[in-house]
Amino acid sequence: MKRKILSLAAALFASAxxxxxxxxxxxxxxxxxxxxxxxxxxxxxxxxxxxxxxxxGTFTYTAQAATNDIIIIEEGDFQLAFVADATPVSLDFxxxxxxxxxxxxxxxxxxxxxxxxxxxxxxxxxxxxxxSRLGEAAxxxxxxxxxxxxxxxxxxxxxxxxxxxxxxSDVSPAYLIHAYSNGFDYxxxxxxxxxxxxxxxxxxxxxxxxxLKRLSLRRPGRMFADLEMxxxxxQPHKLSEWVGRGNYVLVDFWASWCGPCRQEMPNVVxxxxxxxxxxxxxxxxxxxxxxxxxxxxIEKLGMVWHNISDLKGWRCAASEKYGxxxxxxxxxxxxxxxxxxxxxxxxxxxxKLSEIYNK
Numbered sequence: 001m002k003r004k005i006l007s008l009a010a011a012l013f014a015s016a017x018x019x020x021x022x023x024x025x026x027x028x029x030x031x032x033x034x035x036x037x038x039x040x041x042x043x044x045x046x047x048x049x050x051x052x053x054x055x056x057g058t059f060t061y062t063a064q065a066a067t068n069d070i071i072i073i074e075e076g077d078f079q080l081a082f083v084a085d086a087t088p089v090s091l092d093f094x095x096x097x098x099x100x101x102x103x104x105x106x107x108x109x110x111x112x113x114x115x116x117x118x119x120x121x122x123x124x125x126x127x128x129x130x131x132s133r134l135g136e137a138a139x140x141x142x143x144x145x146x147x148x149x150x151x152x153x154x155x156x157x158x159x160x161x162x163x164x165x166x167x168x169s170d171v172s173p174a175y176l177i178h179a180y181s182n183g184f185d186y187x188x189x190x191x192x193x194x195x196x197x198x199x200x201x202x203x204x205x206x207x208x209x210x211x212l213k214r215l216s217l218r219r220p221g222r223m224f225a226d227l228e229m230x231x232x233x234x235q236p237h238k239l240s241e242w243v244g245r246g247n248y249v250l251v252d253f254w255a256s257w258c259g260p261c262r263q264e265m266p267n268v269v270x271x272x273x274x275x276x277x278x279x280x281x282x283x284x285x286x287x288x289x290x291x292x293x294x295x296x297x298i299e300k301l302g303m304v305w306h307n308i309s310d311l312k313g314w315r316c317a318a319s320e321k322y323g324x325x326x327x328x329x330x331x332x333x334x335x336x337x338x339x340x341x342x343x344x345x346x347x348x349x350x351x352k353l354s355e356i357y358n359k
Contacts (some may be wrong), residue, residue, distance in 0.1 A: 244337025
């Protein structure tokens with residue numbers, strides 16, 4: 001059923017892109033017969049999403065958009081996206097395929113290949129939520145789920161990193177940069193956010209640019225920033241009491257309420273066990289607000305190293321000084337106080353320490 005966008009102009013003007021030129025977007029879509037509606041939004045403007053009715057598994061839609069806007073059609077938990085240009089687009093949610101201009105055909109091939117992994121990630125996430133309700137009884141299963149999820153997510157990220165540099169001349173990578181920017185490290189973001197790329201000034205790269213600024217605060221090569229917080233006994237300490245004093249030190253950002261942090265902690269415990277006698281140290285900086293929960297977490301997880309917190313949650317001083325907006329996170333600092341690695345998770349920490357101490 002054809003449908004016109006109400007107040008379309010407001011939605012499109014609110015999402016400035018690399019071009020103000022207007023084009024007609026013409027969409028034909030196919031989905032399962034059971035689907036009654038899909039949603040359309042432009043770039044990051046989800047709050048102004050428009051519902052499109054589906055009749056017998058098909059829908060059509062025509063409207064004006066700014067050239068190079070990225071139009072996103074959402075069916076349940078899954079999306080198909082295309083770049084607004086003058087070529088009509090056909091979308092098929094049954095096969096997760098796109099047929100349109102040369103740019104959108106290439107963009108569609110990527111999304112088709114990615115979709116099989118999206119399904120697996122969704123199933124693993126649902127399994128993780130279910131198992132998490134069981135607590136310690138499902139600890140091993142939860143660990144296996146996280147490991148599998150991270151493995152599949154790495155495959156998808158590698159696919160994105162293969163696609164993005166090959167498409168510097170069009171804006172489609174902006175969609176991927178927006179979607180995966182929280183998973184890119186500083187070096188990766190620095191490599192893909194290049195000013196000569198067609199997507200550089202697209203509105204969907206905004207979050208990645210902010211992340212690049214944030215990650216620059218803990219990038220390798222930068223000197224550590226000092227923090228002043230208290231230990232569980234209420235005694236004040238500075239990070240500089242332990243960092244920059246001749247040892248390699250992991251500054252580990254975590255919280256007792258953070259499930260992934262608790263899953264990650266055994267890796268830190270193992271690293272400390274193996275290398276503490278050789279000069280490796282850990283300072284855990286907590287994003288907790290409740291002192292009792294923080295202390296219980298320290299004891300239960302076997303965190304026998306230095307523990308400090310200002311008990312301010314996300315307003316923790318480390319959030320500003322190290323650009324931390326998600327946990328677990330960490331920085332590894334050399335004996336002189338220079339950051340040499342960040343966000344070492346899973347086996348990556350042990351591999352890095354093995355490289356350092358087994359030279």
